[in-house]
Amino acid sequence: MSEFDAYIDAQRARVETALAEYFPLEPAHPHRLTESVRYSLLSGGKRIRPILLLAACEAVGGDTQGALPYGCALEMIHAYSLIHDDLPAMDDDALRRGQPTNHIVFGEGLAILAGDALLTEAFDLLTRSAAAAPQPQRALRAMHEIATAAGARGMIGGQAADLAAEGRAPDLATVEFIHVRKTGALILAAVRAGALIGGASAPALRRLTRYGECLGLAFQIADDILDAEAPTSVTGKEQGRDGVRHKATFPAVLGLPAAKQRARELLEQCMESLRRFDGAADPLRGIARYVVGRACAP
Amino acid sequence: MSEFDAYIDAQRARVETALAEYFPLEPAHPHRLTESVRYSLLSGGKRIRPILLLAACEAVGGDTQGALPYGCALEMIHAYSLIHDDLPAMDDDALRRGQPTNHIVFGEGLAILAGDALLTEAFDLLTRSAAAAPQPQRALRAMHEIATAAGARGMIGGQAADLAAEGRAPDLATVEFIHVRKTGALILAAVRAGALIGGASAPALRRLTRYGECLGLAFQIADDILDAEAPTSVTGKEQGRDGVRHKATFPAVLGLPAAKQRARELLEQCMESLRRFDGAADPLRGIARYVVGRACAP
Numbered sequence: 001m002s003e004f005d006a007y008i009d010a011q012r013a014r015v016e017t018a019l020a021e022y023f024p025l026e027p028a029h030p031h032r033l034t035e036s037v038r039y040s041l042l043s044g045g046k047r048i049r050p051i052l053l054l055a056a057c058e059a060v061g062g063d064t065q066g067a068l069p070y071g072c073a074l075e076m077i078h079a080y081s082l083i084h085d086d087l088p089a090m091d092d093d094a095l096r097r098g099q100p101t102n103h104i105v106f107g108e109g110l111a112i113l114a115g116d117a118l119l120t121e122a123f124d125l126l127t128r129s130a131a132a133a134p135q136p137q138r139a140l141r142a143m144h145e146i147a148t149a150a151g152a153r154g155m156i157g158g159q160a161a162d163l164a165a166e167g168r169a170p171d172l173a174t175v176e177f178i179h180v181r182k183t184g185a186l187i188l189a190a191v192r193a194g195a196l197i198g199g200a201s202a203p204a205l206r207r208l209t210r211y212g213e214c215l216g217l218a219f220q221i222a223d224d225i226l227d228a229e230a231p232t233s234v235t236g237k238e239q240g241r242d243g244v245r246h247k248a249t250f251p252a253v254l255g256l257p258a259a260k261q262r263a264r265e266l267l268e269q270c271m272e273s274l275r276r277f278d279g280a281a282d283p284l285r286g287i288a289r290y291v292v293g294r295a296c297a298p
Numbered sequence: 299m300s301e302f303d304a305y306i307d308a309q310r311a312r313v314e315t316a317l318a319e320y321f322p323l324e325p326a327h328p329h330r331l332t333e334s335v336r337y338s339l340l341s342g343g344k345r346i347r348p349i350l351l352l353a354a355c356e357a358v359g360g361d362t363q364g365a366l367p368y369g370c371a372l373e374m375i376h377a378y379s380l381i382h383d384d385l386p387a388m389d390d391d392a393l394r395r396g397q398p399t400n401h402i403v404f405g406e407g408l409a410i411l412a413g414d415a416l417l418t419e420a421f422d423l424l425t426r427s428a429a430a431a432p433q434p435q436r437a438l439r440a441m442h443e444i445a446t447a448a449g450a451r452g453m454i455g456g457q458a459a460d461l462a463a464e465g466r467a468p469d470l471a472t473v474e475f476i477h478v479r480k481t482g483a484l485i486l487a488a489v490r491a492g493a494l495i496g497g498a499s500a501p502a503l504r505r506l507t508r509y510g511e512c513l514g515l516a517f518q519i520a521d522d523i524l525d526a527e528a529p530t531s532v533t534g535k536e537q538g539r540d541g542v543r544h545k546a547t548f549p550a551v552l553g554l555p556a557a558k559q560r561a562r563e564l565l566e567q568c569m570e571s572l573r574r575f576d577g578a579a580d581p582l583r584g585i586a587r588y589v590v591g592r593a594c595a596p
Contacts, residue, residue, distance in 0.1 A: 014391045032458065033450060033454070033455060033458040034450070038448070058510040080414075084414060087407075087410065088406075089407040089409075089410060090410065093485065107387070108387030109387040109461050110461065112382055112385065112410065113382075113454050113458050113461070115414075116378075116382060116413075116414075116417065116454050117449060117454045117455075119417055119418065119441050120417065120445060120448050120454060121445075121449050121450060123421040123424075123441075124445035124446055126421075127424075127438055127445050128442060130428070130434075131435065131442065136435070136438065137429065137434070140425055140428055140434065141429065142431065143425045144422065144426060147418060148422055150418050150419070151419050151422055152321075152332070156331070156411050156414050156415045157331060157357075159411055160330065160331040160408065163408065163411070164330060188315055244350045
């Protein structure tokens with residue numbers, strides 16, 4: 001196992017241990033709701049957002065232990081968005097990470113509520129963390145990043161635009177509009193929130209913002225390429241489902257070779273934006289390589 | 299018009315003006331999403347939660363202008379919960395306040411997203427308010443009250459328990475469990491958050507907590523009585539719909555006369571808990587009388 005793989009595994013384990021503690025099976029919650037939340041939250045996944053947040057905090061010399069709850073909150077928000085996106089009224093997906101989606105197992109009503117609960121508990125966790133933070137203003141700034149990225153100007157706006165675009169022939173501007181918001185906003189918020197909690201200087205924050213923007217787009221392009229190329233055994237989703245539904249994707253508007261080229265250029269831009277950082281930014285470098293590499297062999 | 303009615307009208311107008319400003323029709327949001335949010339958020343309603351929050355702040359001598367964003371956030375959370383509760387997978391209601399429900403007008407997908415957006419923007423607003431607050435710790439405590447009340451231990455837990463109870467013969471313990479969470483938690487949070495922002499002393503907070511607990515239960519009992527008795531022209535909902543679906547309600551388990559008696563007793567307890575407050579608590583007294591009075595003629 002490479003040093004980077006070991007780093008990722010260790011961080012993922014930290015995040016997953018913390019996440020499980022936030023949703024214990026206890027009598028104060030209705031049991032079935034907790035089961036539904038845990039089913040989606042603790043079912044694996046790359047944990048790329050919290051790991052990014054921790055890595056960005058580390059890159060500016062911050063305390064990653066204090067940043068952990070922010071990463072967990074971000075993962076809760078991500079988990080809620082997947083549950084709601086999979087619903088029949090949205091993307092209507094029956095399979096996620098090789099498992100039946102939440103509403104298939106628990107029913108639509110409970111799936112909606114599990115998503116609502118994850119979103120609400122994420123902000124409760126952020127609020128408690130800010131109240132306990134040595135510098136509440138710094139914590140509140142990070143919270144604001146996360147809330148704005150998750151909201152109508154960010155992730156939810158992207159999903160609404162995606163819904164509106166379905167069935168129409170996608171163009172590049174629409175695809176970028178959707179992806180910058182639907183996926184990019186939360187990836188960028190992970191990087192920026194981690195940097196803010198870590199006490200980043202203004203120039204460092206600017207460079208990491210550039211890194212986060214490029215990575216967010218690269219991440220989505222890679223995801224689109226994987227969906228178009230890889231079988232279900234790799235993605236855990238039904239193969240080529242985006243294409244069947246005329247979803248707005250980069251391969252659909254650029255073609256596969258140009259989409260891969262675009263992802264590689266974005267990787268170079270990620271690396272360039274980290275040029276002035278020392279070895280503490282190596283995890284950020286490794287994450288960018290990993291994100292692009294899983295879809296475009298180097 | 300009575301002095302109390304004039305007070306309520308003035309506070310409602312303050313809240314509605316502020317709410318409309320938080321969701322302008324602007325290009326940064328996808329247009330249809332904003333329309334869907336505004337349709338539910340700005341379609342009337344009693345605004346009882348924000349008015350309560352302002353009144354509790356006033357009762358302890360606090361600055362209600364600074365409390366206004368907290369009240370608005372609470373109303374956004376309330377509006378999101380109504381949109382999601384009305385969905386076909388939940389209560390499946392086609393009519394709310396005499397108008398078609400959100401998913402009837404905008405479709406289920408957008409209705410789910412409009413709810414998600416309202417919840418997220420509520421926390422974004424709270425975060426910005428806390429960052430600008432003269433005492434961030436006080437603001438964070440109020441935020442925590444609201445988040446916990448809205449979450450799996452509060453409102454969402456109540457809705458999950460309500461879903462689970464549907465179709466089964468309800469008993470009093472189940473009905474209380476559901477209502478204390480589903481409606482009571484947010485009413486109590488309105489009172490406590492308003493008191494906290496207003497700088498309530500510990501004894502004042504304790505008394506207002508008692509007031510909020512009794513009011514929350516009285517509010518739901520009154521709502522149940524209205525649903526059982528009043529025609530659609532008054533409630534804006536289909537008459538007797540709770541009974542048809544064997545929903546867990548107080549009239550169903552206690553009978554109407556005992557439910558009314560219970561509401562009147564709770565009103566007395568509200569008044570008793572405000573005994574040591576001066577005229578600044580008159581709006582809280584008026585709200586309690588109004589809440590019970592609309593279902594039980596004095």
